[in-house]
Structures are given as C-alpha cells and as structure tokens.
Amino acid sequence: MGHTPTHTTPGNGVELSPWLPSQVPVSLLSPQDRTANEANRTYREPSSETLLTAYRRMVLGRRFDEQATALARQGRLAVHPSSLGQEACQVGAALALRDTDWLFPTYRDCVALISRGIDPVEALTLLRGDAHCGYDPLHHRTAPQCTPLATHAAHATGLAHAERLKGTDTVALALVGDGATSEGDFHEALNLAGVLRAPVVFLVQNNRYAISVPLSAQCAAPGLAYKGIGYGVRSEQVDGNDAAAVLAVLSTAVEEARAGGGPWLVEAHTYRLGPHTSADDPSRYRPAEEAEHWRRRDPITRLESALRERGVLTAADADAAAAEAEAYAADLRARLAADPELxxxxxxxxxxxxxxxxxxxxxxxxxxxxxxx
Incomplete structure (x- = not known):
C-alpha cells in the first residue's frame, strides 16, 4: 500500500512523485467489476465486509436524501441541497475516519453526517431553520455544517494541528466542493496545512458545477488535485463513483496523515444528479445527455453489481438494505411531521x-x- 505516481520534474532535479496525483483517477471497479487500471493496485482494496457496510450506508443515504427532498417540497424543510449521486464520496469519508477523528462537512453533506451516526432529524435541523447546528459537535467529533464556501477548511487545519500539539493521533477531514477551490480560504488552508504538515485531509467532491457555474469556467488547471503541489500537499484523484476506490484512497490518506506524513488533497470525480438545492432547476444550465451519462455511472448500482458478481451480496441482502432504508425514511417523516418544541x-x-x-x-x-x- 502506498502512493506511488511516476511524475518527475525535469531540469531542476526535484522529485515530484510524492506530491502529484495519478495521471488518471484511481478506479478499482469498472462497471463490470474488473480492474480499470492495474497501477491502481498500489492502493489496498477494502475488504468485502467493509464494502458491504458501505453499500448499506449508501442505500440508506440515498433514501434519506430522497425523503429530505420530498420534505423540502412539502415545506417541512426550508431547503435541501441534494447529494444524489455523491453517496460513495460521503459514505467513504465517514468510513475512512476513526470515531476519534474529526469531520468538517458542508451544507450538502448530510449523508456523511448520518453515516457518522448522527440522528437524521439533528442532521436536518440546520436546513429546517431551527438552529445553526442540531447535533453536539464534540460528541460526534463533527463540526457544524459550513454554508460559506471553504471557510471550514482552515478550521480543519487548525484543529488537526492543535490535536497534534496535544499529542493525539487525531486526523481532520474536510469535505469541500469544486466551487470551494476557487475561494481564498481554501488556498490559505492548504498553504498553512503544508507548512505545518498538519494531519488533515481535504476531499474535494468535484461534481462539475458550482451551483450553475461549470468547472471549465472556474479553473484552467488540468485537475483540481494538481492544486496541492503548490502548497507541498500530497495529492490524488479518484473516481468518486467507485466506492472501493474512494475508500482505498481516503483510508491511505487518513492513515498516512495520522502517521506524520503531512496533509493530503484528494479530488473525487463525481456528479450531482439532482439540483443544487430544492429551489434550483438544473435543466437551465446543463444538458440532459450529460446527466444521463453520469446516471449510468450510478455509484450504488456500480457497487451492487460488483458485490453480486463476487457472490458477496445476495438478493436477500439487497432487499434487507432497502427495507432498512425505507423504515429509516418512515421514521424521519413521522418525526419531522411534528412541530418542533421551541x-x-x-x-x-x-x-x-x-x-x-x-x-x-x-x-x-x-x-x-x-x-x-
């Protein structure tokens, strides 16, 4: 296991291999569950048990997201930013962390919150408008959801550095979107993390759009992962719809940061299948063919197909996961139908x-x- 891309910089004699991402996004599962790139075997694929856990949580997360979207349309939530299609990234981030690590989420990361063990009603309290944060950050080791883009990236760096000064082996993981990489806070956080060699991982969920602004209109770099090298931050890019690859890369990044290897920047290539929020109409700024292309790369279908092909997931297992998700959604509906006690x-x-x-x-x-x- 390790990070071993083959890039070098000619002329100045400086070896850049530890810093640059792989030339193509790491992918362990093709749609037919065959290795997409043998070079990616430098990352250890998660166990079947871990992938089964990821599958169940992704199914649960999608049903939660669908239910939250419906509750927003009914007026039970003020707004809901859907994470439909990004389940592998959010569940992968939660599973890569220990209970003692810290997660720094954005407003779009409710699936990561419930995967972290946070009550779904508490996860939606911010979006309901009842409080700035509905859960106990200290208890769950999860910072309040950040609405301003990238401001929490510096918080994650500071906490990671502080924990190291205290003598703990805690790692912080900050979830950011592609739009956040255009903000000054993001670059300040990476610069400080690189200087301090803080045990922090930045996961960029590149879903192609900052609200309606396409990636091509906000970044001219060959990829967002390449932004790490300017700050001395190790970088990688991964197929964000491949749950096995996301888990493999993030687990490596987290554990190497924990061991003193410094910060990591991971760009996950994914897609927001739904609207930016329940108040958005994505048909105004992106073609239907594009969304359909990514719908065929659905992360849940992809993982389910792989696990069935291996004989790890049975039809009964899939039915049980769906039933659990439906019961979860029903409980959420019932509890959010009641008016809050203020x-x-x-x-x-x-x-x-x-x-x-x-x-x-x-x-x-x-x-x-x-x-x-």
Whole structure:
C-alpha cells in the first residue's frame, strides 16, 4: 500500500512523485467489476465486509436524501441541497475516519453526517431553520455544517494541528466542493496545512458545477488535485463513483496523515444528479445527455453489481438494505411531521461560557414573562 505516481520534474532535479496525483483517477471497479487500471493496485482494496457496510450506508443515504427532498417540497424543510449521486464520496469519508477523528462537512453533506451516526432529524435541523447546528459537535467529533464556501477548511487545519500539539493521533477531514477551490480560504488552508504538515485531509467532491457555474469556467488547471503541489500537499484523484476506490484512497490518506506524513488533497470525480438545492432547476444550465451519462455511472448500482458478481451480496441482502432504508425514511417523516418544541430561552445558550450579568437578567425576565409572572 502506498502512493506511488511516476511524475518527475525535469531540469531542476526535484522529485515530484510524492506530491502529484495519478495521471488518471484511481478506479478499482469498472462497471463490470474488473480492474480499470492495474497501477491502481498500489492502493489496498477494502475488504468485502467493509464494502458491504458501505453499500448499506449508501442505500440508506440515498433514501434519506430522497425523503429530505420530498420534505423540502412539502415545506417541512426550508431547503435541501441534494447529494444524489455523491453517496460513495460521503459514505467513504465517514468510513475512512476513526470515531476519534474529526469531520468538517458542508451544507450538502448530510449523508456523511448520518453515516457518522448522527440522528437524521439533528442532521436536518440546520436546513429546517431551527438552529445553526442540531447535533453536539464534540460528541460526534463533527463540526457544524459550513454554508460559506471553504471557510471550514482552515478550521480543519487548525484543529488537526492543535490535536497534534496535544499529542493525539487525531486526523481532520474536510469535505469541500469544486466551487470551494476557487475561494481564498481554501488556498490559505492548504498553504498553512503544508507548512505545518498538519494531519488533515481535504476531499474535494468535484461534481462539475458550482451551483450553475461549470468547472471549465472556474479553473484552467488540468485537475483540481494538481492544486496541492503548490502548497507541498500530497495529492490524488479518484473516481468518486467507485466506492472501493474512494475508500482505498481516503483510508491511505487518513492513515498516512495520522502517521506524520503531512496533509493530503484528494479530488473525487463525481456528479450531482439532482439540483443544487430544492429551489434550483438544473435543466437551465446543463444538458440532459450529460446527466444521463453520469446516471449510468450510478455509484450504488456500480457497487451492487460488483458485490453480486463476487457472490458477496445476495438478493436477500439487497432487499434487507432497502427495507432498512425505507423504515429509516418512515421514521424521519413521522418525526419531522411534528412541530418542533421551541423554548425562547435557548436564545441565550452557547453565547458565553459565563453569561454576563445583563444577559442573566434578560433571561430571568423572559422566563418570568413566559410564565405570566
């Protein structure tokens, strides 16, 4: 196992092999479950048990995403940014981490949240408009979902460095989109991570569009993974619809960062099959033929076909996974159909570690008024 691309830089004598990504995205499974590139065997393919776990979580994640989209149309959510088609990336990110590691998600990464063990209602609290974060970040070792592009990338770098100073072997993984790589925060985070050799991994889910802006209109580089070399960050690109390859590459990146090998930048080539959010119409900016091309590369169908061909996944297993996902969605529907129990006093929570006297007085006055005293 290891990262062994074959690139060198002529003329200056500097060996760039450890820094540059593979010339083609790493892919372990072709649509027919045959090795797509023998050179990719430098990454250890996950066990059948791990791939089965990934399959179940991807099926669950897609049903969750479909249900959340329907709830947004019904007005139960303010908005929902679908991750349809990106399940391999999000589940792969969650599975590559230990419980003691930290995940830094964006607003589109609810599937990663539930794969991390977060309650689905808590995962949707932000999108429902009830709170800035519905789960306990410390308990789940998962930062609040980030809406501004790339600002959390610097947070991930800082936390990773701080954990290393504390003597832990914690790794931070930041999920970002292709649009985030055009933001200054992203480049500042990579620069700092490279200088500090922080144990942080940046996973770019390149789904081809920053809302309606295609990748070609925001980046002239041969690939987003190549942005790492300018900051001394090891880089790789992977087929983001190949769950086995995503898990293999991310597991390598996380463990090498943990061992002191420095930060990694991984670009996952994937596609957002749904709209940017439930308020978007993607037909206005991308051709139907393009979406259909990527629909044929569906990450769940691809993994299911591979596991069936190997005899690892039976029809009964697939039916059980679908039934579990349906029960999960039904429970989510029932709980989000109930109106939330709101307490106005929570306005004062999590503002100060030690509330100043005037806020304590205001809280007491609010309580007295709500009790009719």
């Amino acid at each position: 307490n106005p006093e929570t306005l004062f929570d999590h503002v100060f570690a030690e509330p100043p006297p005037h806020l304590t007085e205001q809280r007491a006055a609010l309580r007295a008024e709500s009790e009719g005293r």
